[in-house]
Amino acid sequence: MNCLCGEPAEQLHHVVYQQHVRKRGGDLGDERNFLPLCYECHRRHHSRHAVLAASCLPDAAWQFADELMGEAAPDYLGRYYA
Numbered sequence: 001m002n003c004l005c006g007e008p009a010e011q012l013h014h015v016v017y018q019q020h021v022r023k024r025g026g027d028l029g030d031e032r033n034f035l036p037l038c039y040e041c042h043r044r045h046h047s048r049h050a051v052l053a054a055s056c057l058p059d060a061a062w063q064f065a066d067e068l069m070g071e072a073a074p075d076y077l078g079r080y081y082a
Contacts (some may be wrong), residue, residue: 001036004056009036013045013052015061016068016076026068032060054081 003009012034014021021028035046035057042048054077065073 003036003041004048004052005038005041007038010039011037011042013037013042015057020076021068024068026064027044030064032058032064033060035061051080051082054078057081058063 001009012061015035017032018028041050045052057077060078062073065077069076
């Protein structure tokens with residue numbers, strides 16, 4: 001599995017961050033919420049040096065966020081993704 005940058009993916013990024021999934025009683029293991037990333041892309045996203053584009057999120061992640069957060073999902077994803 002490869003990262004969005006083409007490098008081998010070493011980590012799984014939670015599209016909806018774990019604390020927000022927990023807060024809403026969601027399933028932390030729902031695969032729709034995972035995005036495979038290499039270490040460097042994951043680090044740069046969380047440090048806000050190179051925030052991932054919302055357009056690169058898979059449809060399944062949008063669906064997961066919508067089911068978990070309802071109408072708040074687009075605002076949430078807009079805050080955490082460019």
